[in-house]
Amino acid sequence: xxxxxxxxxxxxxxxxxxxxxxxxxxxxxxxxxxxxxxxxxxxxxxxxxxxxxxxxxxxxxxxxxxxxxxxxxxxxxxxxxxxxxxxxxxxxxxxxxxxxxxxxxxxxxxxxxxxxxxxxxxxxxxxxxxxxxxxxxxxxxxxxxxxxxxxxxxxxxxxxxxxxxxxxxxxxxxxxxxxxxxxxxxxxxx
Amino acid sequence: xxxxxxxxxxxxxxxxxxxxxxxxxxxxxxxxxxxxxxxxxxxxxxxxxxxxxxxxxxxxxxxxxxxxxxxxxxxxxxxxxxxxxxxxxxxxxxxxxxxxxxxxxxxxxxxxxxxxxxxxxxxxxxxxxxxxxxxxxxxxxxxxxxxxxxxxxxxxxxxxxxxxxxxxxxxxxxxxxxxxxxxxxxxxxxxxxxxxxxxxxxxxxxxxxxxxxxxxxxxxxxxxxxxxxxxxxxxxxxxxxxxxxxxxxxxxxxxxxxxxxxx
Numbered sequence: 001x002x003x004x005x006x007x008x009x010x011x012x013x014x015x016x017x018x019x020x021x022x023x024x025x026x027x028x029x030x031x032x033x034x035x036x037x038x039x040x041x042x043x044x045x046x047x048x049x050x051x052x053x054x055x056x057x058x059x060x061x062x063x064x065x066x067x068x069x070x071x072x073x074x075x076x077x078x079x080x081x082x083x084x085x086x087x088x089x090x091x092x093x094x095x096x097x098x099x100x101x102x103x104x105x106x107x108x109x110x111x112x113x114x115x116x117x118x119x120x121x122x123x124x125x126x127x128x129x130x131x132x133x134x135x136x137x138x139x140x141x142x143x144x145x146x147x148x149x150x151x152x153x154x155x156x157x158x159x160x161x162x163x164x165x166x167x168x169x170x171x172x173x174x175x176x177x178x179x180x181x182x183x184x185x186x187x188x189x190x
Numbered sequence: 191x192x193x194x195x196x197x198x199x200x201x202x203x204x205x206x207x208x209x210x211x212x213x214x215x216x217x218x219x220x221x222x223x224x225x226x227x228x229x230x231x232x233x234x235x236x237x238x239x240x241x242x243x244x245x246x247x248x249x250x251x252x253x254x255x256x257x258x259x260x261x262x263x264x265x266x267x268x269x270x271x272x273x274x275x276x277x278x279x280x281x282x283x284x285x286x287x288x289x290x291x292x293x294x295x296x297x298x299x300x301x302x303x304x305x306x307x308x309x310x311x312x313x314x315x316x317x318x319x320x321x322x323x324x325x326x327x328x329x330x331x332x333x334x335x336x337x338x339x340x341x342x343x344x345x346x347x348x349x350x351x352x353x354x355x356x357x358x359x360x361x362x363x364x365x366x367x368x369x370x371x372x373x374x375x376x377x378x379x380x381x382x383x384x385x386x387x388x389x390x391x392x393x394x395x396x397x398x399x400x401x402x403x404x405x406x407x408x409x410x411x412x413x414x415x416x417x418x419x420x421x422x423x424x425x426x427x428x429x430x431x432x433x434x435x436x437x438x439x440x441x442x443x444x445x446x447x448x449x450x451x452x453x
Contacts, residue, residue: 025249
């Protein structure tokens with residue numbers, strides 16, 4: 001474990017609350033990155049980062065120093081992000097609009113008559129990818145993000161999500177399968 | 191030939207070709223190779239929006255937003271004192287009450303059970319003396335028991351002592367000086383009581399204590415080793431333990447006193 005992290009944790013447990021500030025500053029960026037990838041928007045990602053650090057502080061007494069603090073707080077952030085997207089569905093949160101606006105949870109659905117060049121120019125491919133991602137269950141989405149973007153192996157994903165490695169692997173398989181089905185029209189057009 | 195299914199292909203993709211079996215199969219099977227190429231193409235295109243860049247001040251902003259809601263660990267640990275002096279005093283009073291109750295209960299238990307214990311553990315016949323000699327003999331036996339206890343501890347320390355360690359050797363020398371006078375009194379008493387075994391052991395002990403107490407230059411390695419060898423050759427520690435086992439301990443002694451007998 002990072003010596004600075006270890007020293008900060010010892011100081012916090014001895015009553016120096018301010019020492020936690022150093023840990024927050026050091027690990028905020030990586031937590032924001034994974035939180036954004038899982039939740040898909042900035043506001044949720046920022047909330048997840050704060051929740052994760054709050055939960056981390058509350059549980060710091062049970063933190064085992066053989067694990068790195070960065071890895072530990074990262075897992076907490078993944079759980080927070082999973083909680084955040086839990087229960088959210090594409091139908092509840094998104095509506096079709098004239099323009100794609102992730103902040104407003106609005107998406108412009110591609111006109112199937114439009115050519116692939118037009119699709120590329122309008123950024124609709126990206127919007128469809130986001131739509132496809134939002135069609136996944138929270139666990140599938142999170143497992144896929146951790147595998148595809150964060151490059152974690154199935155054991156690490158299992159630990160982060162609190163599930164067995166084989167269940168994590170199956171979640172990744174299902175996610176990839178669904179995404180390929182959803183994005184199949186793009187493949188034909190491009 | 192068994193083809194690879196989608197799960198196999200996905201696994202192969204993410205483990206970056208770790209599976210040699212799948213890799214060999216893909217080299218020899220055009221159908222699976224084509225499916226794998228399609229999968230690779232799809233996954234390669236799954237590029238999602240990169241997270242927005244957060245500047246260096248972001249971490250501080252997060253900290254400032256959560257810091258007010260955090261309670262310092264030390265304060266939480268001492269939370270029971272937060273009720274003020276009154277609450278702390280009530281805890282202290284409760285603890286004191288518990289101690290007093292435990293003491294009274296112990297006394298009661300002792301009064302009820304000591305006669306039975308004494309009756310079940312009669313003293314050795316040799317030690318039962320006429321009533322006129324009881325107080326003086328009792329004192330001697332108790333002193334002898336204490337003396338053998340202390341001697342045994344000193345011998346154990348001597349057995350494991352290291353001459354290089356001054357903080358261990360100096361107290362041992364002081365203890366030997368303290369024990370020397372008591373040992374001589376006990377030895378005289380043993381001779382008067384015609385107890386040759388006790389007298390002999392105390393004589394050996396006397397010799398050792400004198401050596402230990404009167405080293406002018408302190409204990410060096412050679413002297414310490416010699417004393418340890420002597421102690422071992424005489425079996426002194428064993429002898430002291432045997433003698434100590436003959437002396438009833440203080441608890442039994444108290445029992446007898448309550449019963450009115452003598453040890």
